[in-house]
Amino acid sequence: xxxxxxxxxxxxxxxxxxxxxxxxxxxxxxxxxxxxxxxxxxxxxxxxxxxxxxxxxxxxxxxxxxxxxxxxxxxxxxxxxxxxxxxxxxxxxxxxxxxxxxxxxxxxxxxxxxxxxxxxxxxxxxxxxxxxxxxxxxxxxxxxxxxxxxxxxxxxxxxxxxxxxxxxxxxxxxxxxxxxxxxxxxxxxxxxxxxxxxxxxxxxxxxxxxxxxxxxxxxxxxxxxxxxxxxxxxxxxxxxxxxxxxxxxxxxxxxxxxxxxxxxxxxxxxxxxxxxxxxxxxxxxxxxxxxxxxxxxxxxxxxxxxxxxxxxxxxxxxxxxxxxxxxxxxxxxxxxxxxxxxxxxxxxxxxxxxxxxxxxxxxxxxxxxxxxxxxxxxxxxxxxxxxxxxxxxxxxxxxxxxxxxxxxxxxxxxxxxxxxxxxxxxxxxxxxxxxxxxxxxxxxxxxxxxxxxxxxxxxxxxxxxxxxxxxxxxxxxxxxxxxxxxxxxxxxxxxxxxxxxxxxxxxxxxxxxxxxxxxxxxxxxxxxxxxxxxxxxxxxxxxxxxxxxxxxxxxxxxxxxxxxxxxxxxxxxxxxxxxxxxxxxxxxxxxxxxxxxxxxxxxxxxxxxxxxxxxxxxxxxxxxxxxxxxxxxxxxxxxxxxxxxxxxxxxxxxxxxxxxx
Numbered sequence: 001x002x003x004x005x006x007x008x009x010x011x012x013x014x015x016x017x018x019x020x021x022x023x024x025x026x027x028x029x030x031x032x033x034x035x036x037x038x039x040x041x042x043x044x045x046x047x048x049x050x051x052x053x054x055x056x057x058x059x060x061x062x063x064x065x066x067x068x069x070x071x072x073x074x075x076x077x078x079x080x081x082x083x084x085x086x087x088x089x090x091x092x093x094x095x096x097x098x099x100x101x102x103x104x105x106x107x108x109x110x111x112x113x114x115x116x117x118x119x120x121x122x123x124x125x126x127x128x129x130x131x132x133x134x135x136x137x138x139x140x141x142x143x144x145x146x147x148x149x150x151x152x153x154x155x156x157x158x159x160x161x162x163x164x165x166x167x168x169x170x171x172x173x174x175x176x177x178x179x180x181x182x183x184x185x186x187x188x189x190x191x192x193x194x195x196x197x198x199x200x201x202x203x204x205x206x207x208x209x210x211x212x213x214x215x216x217x218x219x220x221x222x223x224x225x226x227x228x229x230x231x232x233x234x235x236x237x238x239x240x241x242x243x244x245x246x247x248x249x250x251x252x253x254x255x256x257x258x259x260x261x262x263x264x265x266x267x268x269x270x271x272x273x274x275x276x277x278x279x280x281x282x283x284x285x286x287x288x289x290x291x292x293x294x295x296x297x298x299x300x301x302x303x304x305x306x307x308x309x310x311x312x313x314x315x316x317x318x319x320x321x322x323x324x325x326x327x328x329x330x331x332x333x334x335x336x337x338x339x340x341x342x343x344x345x346x347x348x349x350x351x352x353x354x355x356x357x358x359x360x361x362x363x364x365x366x367x368x369x370x371x372x373x374x375x376x377x378x379x380x381x382x383x384x385x386x387x388x389x390x391x392x393x394x395x396x397x398x399x400x401x402x403x404x405x406x407x408x409x410x411x412x413x414x415x416x417x418x419x420x421x422x423x424x425x426x427x428x429x430x431x432x433x434x435x436x437x438x439x440x441x442x443x444x445x446x447x448x449x450x451x452x453x454x455x456x457x458x459x460x461x462x463x464x465x466x467x468x469x470x471x472x473x474x475x476x477x478x479x480x481x482x483x484x485x486x487x488x489x490x491x492x493x494x495x496x497x498x499x500x501x502x503x504x505x506x507x508x509x510x511x512x513x514x515x516x517x518x519x520x521x522x523x524x525x526x527x528x529x530x531x532x533x534x535x536x537x538x539x540x541x542x543x544x545x546x547x548x549x550x551x552x553x554x555x556x557x558x559x560x561x562x563x564x565x566x567x568x569x570x571x572x573x574x575x576x577x578x579x580x581x582x583x584x585x586x587x588x589x590x591x592x593x594x595x596x597x598x599x600x601x602x603x604x605x606x607x608x609x610x611x612x613x614x615x616x617x618x619x620x621x622x623x624x625x626x627x628x629x630x631x632x633x634x635x636x637x638x639x640x641x642x643x644x645x646x647x648x649x650x651x652x653x654x655x656x657x658x659x660x661x
Contacts, residue, residue, distance in 0.1 A: 010054075013124055014053070014054050016124040020120060020126070021167055030061075031049040034129070034155055034156050035047040037152055038129060038131055039063045039064060044131035045133060046065055047129075047130070048061065052075060052126065056069050056072055056075075057127075074103045076092065077128040080115040088140040090138050090140050092110055110132050111134055111135050115128040116149055116153035120164075123305070126160075165283075169268075172295050200229040200230065200295065201225065203292075204219045206292070213258060217254075226296060229278070230273070264286050279298070280296050281296075311335045315335050315336075329347045329361050329459065336363075336436060338363075342368075342438050343367070343415060343437055344363065344365070344415075345362060346370075346435050347435075350377075350423070355378070355384070357374070357375045357377060358373075368415065368439070381401070381405075397418055397441035398411045398418065416438075417441050418444070420435070420448070420449065432460055434455055434459065533558070537568055538594065539553065541573060550584075550591045550592065551594065552592070556597070564632060575607050575647075582613070583615070584610055584611055585612070587613065589611045590610065590612040594607055594608075603654075604651070605632065615644050615646060631651045632651050637653060638650065638651040
């Protein structure tokens with residue numbers, strides 16, 4: 001069955017499908033090559049570019065099927081709309097989301113699915129690029145296949161965006177053509193149409209140097225929408241050149257205009273005008289001679305939405321690298337502050353009575369006022385009741401808002417002219433809030449409030465994760481302490497029990513093995529008991545013998561699981577003890593070479609003694625010999641050679657057996 005889609009998301013998707021004219025793209029074949037590449041790369045019999053319209057799922061492009069679409073109930077792609085990158089379902093018949101689907105139970109009996117959401121505009125998902133198979137794939141896709149499917153999805157989105165731009169251009173050119181036709185027949189009618197076009201439209205003429213190269217341009221006329229968008233009046237526009245009007249215009253524009261007038265190919269651009277703080281998307285096209293037309297559309301809101309979406313992605317990446325609550329607050333505050341262009345941004349904990357907010361390290365713009373430290377809620381105004389309900393508080397002007405008017409002078413003295421407080425609820429109560437403020441009045445948009453709420457939620461989750469990691473680390477340290485006490489107690493009991501025994505050798509061997517376990521345990525504790533580095537483990541175990549200058553280590557970094565680290569510690573302890581008592585380390589000139597390598601998923605380790613007494617085959621095998629013959633993974637894949645020149649031990653194990661546990 002199809003996934004349940006929220007109404008708000010559906011409305012945005014349907015609007016985007018309509019605005020991008022995507023229904024008209026069905027069957028045009030512009031995405032067929034990308035779908036075929038997806039099928040070949042992922043080795044799948046079916047690949048689709050889907051579109052989730054109000055009535056059904058349409059196939060904009062398809063490989064491996066003659067169908068042009070399915071009902072929404074059978075649209076597996078609905079489950080992929082809200083994922084960040086890619087959705088892989090190895091076995092559709094086993095997944096509770098899809099096992100009841102008609103195309104899984106019946107023909108064509110689909111079993112495997114991988115799909116990437118296609119996000120256009122400000123991130124609205126309108127469909128997917130997906131691949132299907134009639135057999136389950138327990139391993140899903142390879143890393144290369146996943147990467148290539150994501151890249152192909154971006155290319156599909158690019159073709160959709162290009163299609164929209166071309167459609168806009170064609171529509172605009174069509175309107176201009178109609179306008180010119182009307183002008184030739186009726187000047188008054190043409191003028192009315194020119195003045196009532198919603199997009200900004202201007203007529204310009206190139207300015208060339210003595211060599212005929214375009215170096216600037218002059219506008220000769222424009223419609224009211226152009227003046228409204230650009231903030232320039234008619235007199236100034238007619239009196240100045242393009243570069244004089246907009247000093248931020250890049251140098252390449254003149255070259256682009258020159259090329260357009262030469263070959264007639266329209267050009268597009270995206271431009272920011274710092275003086276009015278607006279972003280524009282424009283298109284230029286040749287009219288005749290050195291005259292050209294320019295169409296201007298304000299995309300400031302679109303850019304702001306893109307910036308907020310990008311900031312949320314960056315925030316997620318930043319929080320993964322934070323291991324302290326102060327780092328979490330600092331990273332989130334900086335991203336939110338720069339994205340919204342405010343004076344200050346900060347995150348704080350709220351007490352149970354909602355009277356105080358303890359704000360951690362915040363971010364301030366140049367000249368902004370910091371809010372770090374303990375802040376009384378009442379100092380901001382009559383806000384406690386709204387905070388208790390979990391409502392976001394947006395104050396556009398502290399002097400005119402009735403909740404803050406009585407505190408306006410005090411807030412202004414602190415550099416606060418407008419602010420937003422977004423509370424976070426956890427376990428039924430308000431526990432924290434995210435705050436931003438500006439020095440002067442500002443009208444906060446609903447999109448900015450939603451953005452801040454998402455930031456606040458992510459920060460709260462990030463801090464909870466950091467605090468959980470801190471508690472886990474403390475618990476591991478406590479367990480480590482208790483385990484070392486237990487090992488010491490076992491050693492003491494053994495010593496007391498065997499006191500008076502004639503032969504101390506077994507007791508000494510037992511105590512040394514306990515010490516080896518303790519050394520390995522210390523290494524594991526440093527890694528929170530999730531494994532140990534092989535070189536570190538070897539170094540600490542061999543360091544006990546005090547012969548580091550005669551022990552040569554050579555090998556790559558290898559991460560061992562906890563079980564393998566303990567086994568390695570005991571094995572090295574046996575080898576080191578024998579070398580000190582009977583082998584190469586029992587003499588002043590003897591050496592030990594310990595080498596390890598990894599190839600084709602196998603770890604090989606070699607112990608080689610040189611320069612010691614002549615080696616003889618032992619008459620019997622003790623516990624140490626049995627331990628050595630078990631090897632690194634307990635599988636017996638080891639060889640002990642009692643070469644008269646020095647003991648040699650070779651061990652091998654599958655790397656997968658050493659990294660788990």
